[in-house]
Amino acid sequence: MLRISVTLLLCAATFARADYMDHFVLREDVGPHKAPYLGDAQLVVIPIEVAGFPPIDLAALQHFFSPDDPNGFVKYYEAASLGRYHPRVTVAPKVSYATCPLPAAQFPTCAVARGDINAFTAGMDMMRDVIKKSDQAGFDFAPYDVNGRKGTADGWIDGVMLLTNVPFGGIAFPFGFFNRGDNLNGSNSGPLVVDGIKIGHFAIAGENDQFVMVHEFGHVLGLTDLYDESGKYDGLYLSVMGTWGYDPNIPLPDAETRFRLRWANWHQVQGRQRVVIHPAETTGEVYRLGTGDEYFLVENRGPGDAFDRSLPERGLAVFHVDRTVKLGGQEGQFVERILDCVNCDPWHPYIRLLQADGLFEIEHSGRFGRGDLFGAGSFLRPDPRAVAVSELNAVNSSNLYSGAVSGLKLDDVRLLADGSIEVTLDAPETGQCDEKLCAEGEGCAPVTCGEPEKKTGCSVGEGLWPAFGLLLLEQGLRRRKQRVLRRP
Template sequence: MRKLITILLTVQLLWSVSAVQQPVKLVQPNGEEIVVILKGDEWNNWFESAEGYTLVQNEREEWVYAAAIQGDRLIPGNAGFEPESESIPKHLHAQLPRPEDNSPIPQISLTQDEYKLPLLLIEYPDHNAQYSEQNFNDLMNSTGWNGTGSFRDFYEEISYDQFHPDATVDGWYMAENNHDYYGYNQGFTYAVELVRKAVDEAEAAGMDFSQFDNDGDGWVDALNIVHAGPGAEEGDQSNIWSHKWSLSAADLAVQYDGVWIDSYTINPEIQYNTQVYIGVIAHEFGHALGLPDLYDTDGSSAGIGNWGLMSGGSWGTDGGSPWYPAHMCPWGKTQMGWLTPVLLENDTTAIELLPVETYPVVYQINHPTDDSEYFMLENRQKRGFDVNMFREGLLIWHMDDEKLTGWGPNSDEPHYGVGLEQADGQYHLELGFGRGDAGDPYPGSTGNHTFDDDSVPNSHSYYFVPSLISVNNIVLDDTMVYVDVAMGTDVIVNSELTYGSGPAWDTGTMSVALANDFDIGQFSCILHDSPDRLIITGVNLNDRSSDMSVTFEESEEGNAHVELTGGTISAGMGSIFEIEFFCYSGAEILVEIQTSDADAFNSSGEEVIVTTEDGIFQIQSVPQVLSPGEASGAAGEVMAVPVEFASSVPLGFVGFRFSDDPDFLSLYAEPYSDDNGNGQWDEGESFEDTNGNGAWTGEVTLGERINGWEYDVYEANNSVLFTTVNWPNPLDPDTSLLVEFNMLISPDAETGDVALAISNILMIDFLGNPGVEGVGSDGVFTVTTGGSVGDNSNLTTAFSLHQNYPNPFNPNTTIRFEVETHRHATLHIYDITGRVVKTLVDEQLQPGEYEVMWDAANVASGVYFYRLHAGDRQITRKLVLLK
């Protein structure tokens, strides 16, 4: 039971039956029973409380509420955890991939008369079967079995007596292992072993598998297995969940009697504590014939609910009578070749629909502008296997062939491959509220007699394009349904979005064009931008629409709604208005704009069909310019070098490289005593006020625009690398100082200009877009007075500090210096922040030349400074430690 969520990595697709949707009991370790609902199917299932909250077992095998999803696992909450108070969503479950099934699909159109299929029975050494082979022969083949009908009766009814399955039942065979070895909680491949064992036993007993190749393609068409006991779909995960799969998924396909045996379905012996009913077997057999599941395979909605066999209808039209499985929906019957819909192409009144349970009468109406979408009309009555249906009446089905090519056509609500237009307009199936009710048919419990472009639900396409199809005057008279169908006008106008553009964080424009052969009295549309980066700020009418009144708004969902009324859009082609958008981005980006809900009415007030063409809007980049400011100083001095920033978009991150040529400038922080050893200057700690401003100055001084921002600065490859970030409070557009670099001018600098450059710029806007265009301009730093070797006083050569040797070094280097008079001198090593790392000299010195060595074995690689200070004189140089 601890393996409630099991993953199988395989390349086969597995079809299955949905969960029972009836209350099941779980037992806590202390013996307490709790009543839950089992949701999902063989591949993706979970337990929910009556309120819809998911339960999962914790490490102590206690059933508790799930608190979160982590990858493909449900995470249990603590004991006493209440999901409602913690705002945990209902129906929490992992989205697991489904394996594929590449086994051949039988061609039932090639079948002559009887369709022969095997049903093999297999039991376990520790769990024997309760019902005999004859019981299953009767369930499959006997007319009127159990007073409700056999498997054969069901398929003959839904095929209008065109399909006659004839099951050969054989068994019971004995499995090699005990019951729990093959359970759902052990993984699917164990169930495949059980199927292969049944096949081998049947072959050994003399079964001729060649008789089950009905279409002559060399493959057994529909192998069916029944295992002893119930199925996991009733709640006990140690059982096998009914499913359709293939032996080749576990490399166990086999050839006997000249035919290959691969595709199979497996079903339980027991259901509701008695012999299994035909519903689950009929559903899995539908998969064997090539039909997909029409419930929502990810569990987020109900698909077509109990209204069709390939969804919850395997449990009966009322969800609780699997002895009366629901008919296939008309799309499924069409796929099987058992009915051909009558195509309606013109207005037709008083259409008479006979009960579909008895007569293969279904009408189809194609959407006029979407080749893949169409509607099907059928009259469903409480007769035959549909006897327990919620309510009788007209069912209107909405198909989209684009969605019907994969294994889960109904997993993307509300855009289903096969959807039911529910007459009450509540969309309960899409919302996952039950599996159908009396409000779904027309007129139904709400007395809805109309389905058209303005009704709820409406006859639009899944892409919101009106069809002008109207099914109205819907009448249910005894067992007959009567309707009028209007196809609407065939007049079509085309709406097109022209290419639009605008600068980042500014206003741009895009035009909406209309091609119409007649005057239009009203037009409206909704524009969806993806990604959501455009905000509508205005609409400008032109000559074609100048007498119209216009309204526009930006919805909470970020869509732009525009409506033109009270005038005339003259017949013609071209732009009818221009939209102004604010470009809500700091970076260049292409925005796709899709038009939906485009409605138009001619001058007589009649609605016309509007086809739409999507457009592209380009938010254009705008250069954000970094510029070195003017600065100057003498060799050996420390000066501030400003960087100005002209920005027009909000930014959350700015980074760049600052370099000088010749390399005379180095980052510098005023030396300080790190008394508390925290690696930074703190109020009260002594420092050398190099620039004389009375305050400690670090290597950078932030401008007011980024005051308080996080930043990082360091030297590498004779350049300064600077980054700053503040996502909660982005940098507003402005032109002003960004940062000042406090730079030491080399004592060896020569008089003249030093070229400054800004490069390697990275800017990220406030939304996290990294494509902001950054531009660096050049600048000049002027060395006003050059220095002589080792002397920043320019007065004497007797006081000097030489460049260390070697440099760079690891870990030892030698420093030479001279003092000209008897005085107290210090020689300190500082890091780039100004913190004293090492004191090499701190004593009275006689005039002369000195040499000291620094062993840097215990400090990190990086840029350091060393300073000779004697009396009122000082010289500072830079050294580099590379480890």
């Protein structure tokens, strides 16, 4: 079974912008399958310069990967994660090649075309050679493992990026999964091992394109591709893993991606709530309507100072998420996702961006633009006919893909002067507050669920997350005590 999968990959998608990650179907595989995505991390970027191609601008590279560039890699991941993920990137000494490191017979111009079968083995040989050369030149990989599943060094490198100047798009590559050759430590399989540190996967970008690296590194963190590899439409807008064209206006991750990375401030809606949603770039707020595998996420997106700069206006981005679409956590399943990508069906992808204007331009191979975010006067309501959105029924609604009327609602949108957005959200009155992404830590549980009790003081709303409940209880007791004291 595994062999078949590998063969399929060889035939279909080698060196396409492929991924191997699961968007957190599994959360416990940091190390062998994912780089740590919370806390401090020490990353390495290795410039690979081949003579005869435009030289790498090392000063520009240093700047982009330093915390000083307000629009750079580090600031991007810090902003996207609300500071929960702190990468620091070391630009390793350049590895130089006098000639193309790929076999001349197969790659006469050193260019690697998408889907080139020959590139598979040759590319792995090159990755191995670059690490070997860096190691032999005295670069010590040991300091680049400070983080892991438990937040401490785990024997796996925190992240390696290879940036080349040859014509080559980009890829994140699970080297350890495919390696059947030298691991630089006496074995003939699995991850590379240098200075006692395992390297299981690489993010690679060509043509000196640092912006591509921001996307490829997203794969290393565990994210799958959200653009449409099949070409039916563009795929998911408003996402670093989606349709972004690698221009300097880096989009934030979409709400589902931040939610799964535990980089969101997650508010679970229960009952009817009038809420103020603050800009995603500063607060990370995500409102979730519905539970289980299928639900809607709402966040406030607009042109920010550093990121999301290409957005035409501010409004609520509404995503319909269905986790049952082609996601799987088994090792090697990323191969199936490459052949049949999660966002390739415009009418029922894993993550669909709803458009307030109801014109379905994105699904019809058009582009995201003005009127697509939910602004003043827009709404999302159930469709009582109990049909799902589809090509034959291009009508906005909060119905599920089964056609079932979810009862979820978004209405009375008001844009406030400070960039916040007021909206009324509706979800079922009960049973919305019990889900968690993980047992403990930031982003594991909703920061609110349902409207906090305002008037009764001492009573605790059902299902409020425990700490918040305790806080209210404490305040209630205090208030009661004050009332007692004040009694004449």
